[in-house]
Amino acid sequence: MPDATGRERLLTVALPTGTAVAFLAVWQAVATLWAIPAVILPAPSDIVRQLVGSWGELLYQASFTGAEALAACVLSGIVGILVAAMLASSTPLREMLYPNLVAFQLIPKIALAPLFVIWLGIDAPSRLAFSTFISFFPVAIGTLTGLQSTNPNAIRLCQSLTASPSQIFRHVQVPYALPFFFSGMKVAATLSVIGIVVGEFISSKHGLGSYILLAGSRAETARIFAALVVLCVIGLALYGAIAWLELRVRRAWRG
Amino acid sequence: MAAIRWRAWRPIVLPLLFAGALLLAWQELTGWLAVSPMLLVPPSAIWSVLVQAWPVLLAQSWPTLVNSVVGFLLASGLGIALGGALVVSRRVEQAFWPHVLIFQLIPKVAVAPLFIIWLGMGPTSRLAFAVFLSFFPIAVSAATGFRAADPTALRLCRSLTATTWQTFLRVRVPYAIPHIFAGLKVGVTVAIIGVVIGEFVTAQEGLGYIIMFASSAAQTALVFATIALLCGIGLLLYGAVALGEWFVRRWYGAPISAGGFE
Amino acid sequence: MLSLSEPALPGECIRAEKAWKIYDTAKGPVEAVAGVSFSVRRGEFVAILGPSGCGKSTLLMMCGGLEAITAGRISVDGAPIACPRTSIGVMFQESTLLPWKSVLDNVMFPIELLHRPRREHMARARELLSLVGLSGFESHKPHQLSGGMRQRAAICRALVYDPDILLMDEPFSALDAITRDEMNDALLDIWTRYTKTALFVTHSIREAVYLADRVLVMNRRPATIVADIAIPIPRPRDPSVGETKLFNELCSTLRGMIEHSHRAARDVTPYA
Ligand SMILES: Nc1ncnc2c1ncn2[C@@H]1O[C@H](COP(=O)(O)OP(=O)(O)OP(=O)(O)O)[C@@H](O)[C@H]1O
Ligand SMILES: [Mg+2]
Numbered sequence: 001m002p003d004a005t006g007r008e009r010l011l012t013v014a015l016p017t018g019t020a021v022a023f024l025a026v027w028q029a030v031a032t033l034w035a036i037p038a039v040i041l042p043a044p045s046d047i048v049r050q051l052v053g054s055w056g057e058l059l060y061q062a063s064f065t066g067a068e069a070l071a072a073c074v075l076s077g078i079v080g081i082l083v084a085a086m087l088a089s090s091t092p093l094r095e096m097l098y099p100n101l102v103a104f105q106l107i108p109k110i111a112l113a114p115l116f117v118i119w120l121g122i123d124a125p126s127r128l129a130f131s132t133f134i135s136f137f138p139v140a141i142g143t144l145t146g147l148q149s150t151n152p153n154a155i156r157l158c159q160s161l162t163a164s165p166s167q168i169f170r171h172v173q174v175p176y177a178l179p180f181f182f183s184g185m186k187v188a189a190t191l192s193v194i195g196i197v198v199g200e201f202i203s204s205k206h207g208l209g210s211y212i213l214l215a216g217s218r219a220e221t222a223r224i225f226a227a228l229v230v231l232c233v234i235g236l237a238l239y240g241a242i243a244w245l246e247l248r249v250r251r252a253w254r255g
Numbered sequence: 256m257a258a259i260r261w262r263a264w265r266p267i268v269l270p271l272l273f274a275g276a277l278l279l280a281w282q283e284l285t286g287w288l289a290v291s292p293m294l295l296v297p298p299s300a301i302w303s304v305l306v307q308a309w310p311v312l313l314a315q316s317w318p319t320l321v322n323s324v325v326g327f328l329l330a331s332g333l334g335i336a337l338g339g340a341l342v343v344s345r346r347v348e349q350a351f352w353p354h355v356l357i358f359q360l361i362p363k364v365a366v367a368p369l370f371i372i373w374l375g376m377g378p379t380s381r382l383a384f385a386v387f388l389s390f391f392p393i394a395v396s397a398a399t400g401f402r403a404a405d406p407t408a409l410r411l412c413r414s415l416t417a418t419t420w421q422t423f424l425r426v427r428v429p430y431a432i433p434h435i436f437a438g439l440k441v442g443v444t445v446a447i448i449g450v451v452i453g454e455f456v457t458a459q460e461g462l463g464y465i466i467m468f469a470s471s472a473a474q475t476a477l478v479f480a481t482i483a484l485l486c487g488i489g490l491l492l493y494g495a496v497a498l499g500e501w502f503v504r505r506w507y508g509a510p511i512s513a514g515g516f517e
Numbered sequence: 518m519l520s521l522s523e524p525a526l527p528g529e530c531i532r533a534e535k536a537w538k539i540y541d542t543a544k545g546p547v548e549a550v551a552g553v554s555f556s557v558r559r560g561e562f563v564a565i566l567g568p569s570g571c572g573k574s575t576l577l578m579m580c581g582g583l584e585a586i587t588a589g590r591i592s593v594d595g596a597p598i599a600c601p602r603t604s605i606g607v608m609f610q611e612s613t614l615l616p617w618k619s620v621l622d623n624v625m626f627p628i629e630l631l632h633r634p635r636r637e638h639m640a641r642a643r644e645l646l647s648l649v650g651l652s653g654f655e656s657h658k659p660h661q662l663s664g665g666m667r668q669r670a671a672i673c674r675a676l677v678y679d680p681d682i683l684l685m686d687e688p689f690s691a692l693d694a695i696t697r698d699e700m701n702d703a704l705l706d707i708w709t710r711y712t713k714t715a716l717f718v719t720h721s722i723r724e725a726v727y728l729a730d731r732v733l734v735m736n737r738r739p740a741t742i743v744a745d746i747a748i749p750i751p752r753p754r755d756p757s758v759g760e761t762k763l764f765n766e767l768c769s770t771l772r773g774m775i776e777h778s779h780r781a782a783r784d785v786t787p788y789a
Binding site: 011015016018019020039092095099100108112113114118190193197201202212213216219221224231232239 | 265266269270272273274293294346349350351352353354357359360361362363364365366367368369371372373444447448451452455456462463466467469470471473475478479481482485486489490493
């Protein structure tokens with residue numbers, strides 16, 4: 001009987017891996033057996049070949065996208081914290097700004113990308129600004145929610161111990177807000193990559209976004225897929241970095 | 256008396272006041288500082304362009320609106336169906352849930368050129384891309400919702416020898432409704448984003464195309480006017496989903512709080 | 518008058534023979550029920566009494582077919598139980614009312630699921646609700662009721678489709694002492710009227726003695742029944758029996774047994 005749990009644990013790893021492998025196998029079989037043109041659907045083996053073949057080029061392009069996405073993610077973290085701190089510190093300010101910010105969140109902000117090109121040109125600062133613009137919001141809302149969700153009894157306890165406001169902030173409010181901040185950051189990590197790629201779509205001369213667009217216009221489908229694989233790795237790596245950071249910070253705060 | 260009324264109105268009046276003040280400052284400062292109309296145009300100029308170019312803008316907003324709505328509806332159907340399928344069996348869930356989650360995390364917009372290769376430059380590829388983008392948030396929240404049912408309520412159903420289907424319809428679905436609508440609200444915005452990005456990339460028709468065209472021709476006022484229209488569409492569709500949620504909740508006849516159980 | 522079925526034939530209704538339950542957890546197997554045997558006669562009210570975590574809920578859920586039996590057997594009405602049956606009604610620790618349904622719709626929920634005729638059961642549901650003092654609250658939502666009112670609605674729901682056996686898992690443990698006494702009286706009232714077979718889990722000694730014909734005392738480690746005590750207090754019972762000498766003697770006997778088994782368990786596993 002105790003084997004059942006071991007089996008369960010094995011299945012949680014084996015089943016998803018199995019479906020992924022099966023999917024790739026079917027893809028490979030369909031692409032080769034039906035002789036589907038590589039323009040429509042390259043086989044996974046073609047994609048791997050492409051990935052290996054143009055490795056240097058891909059890495060070069062990825063360095064732009066990756067660096068800019070990372071910078072945008074960090075920036076949106078900073079901007080998000082600043083906005084949240086501002087809104088948390090003053091009730092009238094919060095009442096004035098918060099509903100406008102929320103309404104702003106409901107519109108398709110991606111459509112503003114060309115404006116950033118008009119304002120800041122086609123270089124990295126333009127993309128950084130745009131990407132930060134679309135990704136700081138979840139951080140701001142998350143952090144604000146966290147700062148406001150602090151248990152009022154914990155604050156009252158600190159006050160009864162004659163703690164100073166900065167002590168209360170450090171010992172109570174920050175620990176309460178951290179999980180909220182990080183869940184906002186995880187969304188921002190995904191959004192910042194999206195922001196950079198959309199920016200590269202419409203303006204840039206380098207980066208994976210423009211590389212994909214160029215390959216698309218030449219109908220080099222295998223190249224698109226290879227670039228997509230690299231892009232996914234960037235996205236997951238950024239997300240993983242945030243998750244790892246969260247673990248470290250939380251552990252550090254708990255002592 | 257007056258104080259009480261002010262306190263009740265404050266949360267509505269203050270934000271509106273702020274937005275109005277912002278518009279006014281924008282209007283006055285652009286004139287005062289003589290900002291180049293290439294960079295920033297005052298709201299009044301945006302308005303006049305909006306009025307002037309109205310026939311064109313209306314004609315171009317039609318494909319954007321239709322593709323967004325149809326794409327969103329298709330994605331909702333597919334997403335809720337997949338979310339339901341995922342909770343049918345534990346094994347299915349184990350097999351597919353991690354993939355859905357990973358897809359949530361990767362930058363899916365980059366796939367746009369593939370859709371052009373597969374489906375051409377026409378509206379079909381933009382529609383398909385919108386479905387593809389908005390499908391994932393809906394599926395994830397639907398699956399989360401279907402699993403949010405109170406375990407003792409499920410146990411009650413078992414003790415009453417309810418069938419899987421009965422349990423699904425009468426307990427899992429009502430518990431899932433708040434989650435599903437949370438996903439739909441995200442999905443509807445994402446569907447518009449999908450269509451607009453498609454229009455950016457294919458440059459054939461739609462408001463996204465107008466924005467690209469106008470920005471490359473340095474017609475900043477037209478860019479702003481089109482963005483304003485697009486924002487209007489975004490708020491409209493979001494409002495429609497929120498209204499739908501209100502109706503469904505009223506039909507089920509209770510204030511359902513996510514996960515709440517009495 | 519309500520058209521619930523008359524008490525069925527006398528005889529054995531529930532029988533457990535060396536029933537075991539072992540849960541597989543990440544930290545290894547947990548022995549929740551260790552070879553329990555007992556039987557309940559038709560129309561009898563039996564309470565299962567034991568400390569928290571000793572396996573009472575698990576045992577009850579096994580009797581209802583809601584939890585698989587690892588070894589041994591439990592039969593209900595002569596047939597081994599493998600899955601839930603409509604002849605068994607279950608009441609849970611929480612009222613488990615569906616928050617989006619009105620009180621009446623919640624009580625009618627089993628009728629809906631079982632496709633029973635709606636009209637006549639509607640009348641029955643209303644009568645049950647008035648019996649527990651909830652008439653006038655039919656269209657209220659659960660969140661508009663107090664905890665005790667919710668549990669009363671849950672009793673009605675368990676009775677509306679007329680099961681022969683009621684399994685109750687600490688149905689009143691979340692209530693305050695005063696409401697709890699009220700609920701006990703309401704339950705006794707209903708039970709004497711329709712004489713269902715009842716298996717009632719509790720960790721309150723007084724509640725067990727007040728309600729039951731027999732009390733089964735459960736132990737924690739090993740999780741098994743250590744005593745089977747008859748409660749010879751005549752029925753109908755009312756709150757005044759709580760002051761009688763017999764009642765208090767029975768209570769202190771049971772308390773002694775639980776403390777004894779507790780101490781024994783602690784000696785075997787010194788704070789594992
Ligand atoms: N699903 C489960 N998986 C693993 N272990 C379980 C499970 N359910 C119960 N247990 C374990 O089985 C033992 C008995 O649990 P059970 O719920 O039957 O106790 P109980 O007597 O009803 O307690 P209480 O009075 O607190 O309700 C406990 O040690 C518990 O940890
Ligand atoms: Mg229990």
